[in-house]
Amino acid sequence: MGQRRGKIEGNRLLDSTTPILTLSGLCKRFGAVVVADNLELSVGAGEALGILGPNGAGKTSLFGMITGTLRPDAGRIVYDDADISALPPERRCRRGISRSFQVPQPFGGMTVFENLLVAASFGGQLTERAATPRCLEVLERTGLARRANQRAGSLTLLDRKRLELARALATAPRLLLLDEVAGGLTDHECEGLIALIRDVHASGVAIVWIEHVVHALLSVVDRLVVLYGGKFIADGAPRPVIESPAVRELYMGIEADA
Ligand SMILES: Nc1ncnc2c1ncn2[C@@H]1O[C@H](COP(=O)(O)OP(=O)(O)O)[C@@H](O)[C@H]1O
Numbered sequence: 741m742g743q744r745r746g747k748i749e750g751n752r753l754l755d756s757t758t759p760i761l762t763l764s765g766l767c768k769r770f771g772a773v774v775v776a777d778n779l780e781l782s783v784g785a786g787e788a789l790g791i792l793g794p795n796g797a798g799k800t801s802l803f804g805m806i807t808g809t810l811r812p813d814a815g816r817i818v819y820d821d822a823d824i825s826a827l828p829p830e831r832r833c834r835r836g837i838s839r840s841f842q843v844p845q846p847f848g849g850m851t852v853f854e855n856l857l858v859a860a861s862f863g864g865q866l867t868e869r870a871a872t873p874r875c876l877e878v879l880e881r882t883g884l885a886r887r888a889n890q891r892a893g894s895l896t897l898l899d900r901k902r903l904e905l906a907r908a909l910a911t912a913p914r915l916l917l918l919d920e921v922a923g924g925l926t927d928h929e930c931e932g933l934i935a936l937i938r939d940v941h942a943s944g945v946a947i948v949w950i951e952h953v954v955h956a957l958l959s960v961v962d963r964l965v966v967l968y969g970g971k972f973i974a975d976g977a978p979r980p981v982i983e984s985p986a987v988r989e990l991y992m993g994i995e996a997d998a
């Protein structure tokens with residue numbers, strides 16, 4: 741669970757339920773494939789939100805639209821009370837939105853440490869002098885310290901997943917978007933990653949996590965939405981959502997009204 745302390749900003753009380761991200765009327769289609777059909781979503785500043793949905797539902801596309809690499813056909817994206825819909829990805833990152841990629845995308849020819857320096861300086865806008873201590877801290881935190889001088893292209897899957905998370909953390913995000921970070925890992929490997937994500941959330945970072953590894957998701961998130969056919973077909977506390985007729989029908993072919 742995240743921090744639940746309120747914070748005064750101007751004359752407003754900000755607490756964990758104050759929206760940090762609001763999507764309204766978001767639409768996106770690729771030809772006949774509709775990935776967002778008038779989507780509405782609000783994420784609280786202290787929230788850890790899970791996103792479930794079958795392959796091809798549009799989960800990764802949603803992250804593309806939030807981070808600015810994919811242009812929606814219509815709709816608005818408000819972050820921290822500002823409309824960021826027209827901002828390029830690096831400016832969204834500098835405001836505190838960061839993501840990990842489903843398929844890790846490190847600079848393979850650079851070392852792990854250099855990858856973090858790029859994130860902290862380009863994404864986090866730190867000078868190299870200021871970026872170094874932050875990167876060292878992120879290396880420790882993500883268990884990558886022993887790999888600091890290794891070429892990112894030669895890492896194991898677990899370390900590549902850690903590096904995805906580490907690069908996102910090096911930008912000092914306030915909203916962290918995770919795309920299937922637990923996929924392909926053993927249960928043991930997953931445990932360390934879950935502990936790290938819980939720790940990041942507890943430090944006050946809002947999390948939106950797309951994940952098929954349901955037990956990992958359930959041990960972190962306090963709310964779950966299900967994306968299907970370009971719409972959120974369920975939204976609420978994780979257990980009731982998982983056990984809802986709509987989700988049972990979607991994942992197990994059990995009739996909603998059976
Ligand atoms: N750039 C693109 N051009 C055309 N089709 C795309 C593009 N990106 C995604 N799609 C299609 O949109 C659908 C949703 O993809 P994606 O967002 O990756 O789904 P998910 O992450 O839920 O598996 C898929 O059918 C995919 O093939």
Ligand SMILES: [Mg+2]
Pocket residue numbers: 799800801842
């Ligand atoms: Mg995806």
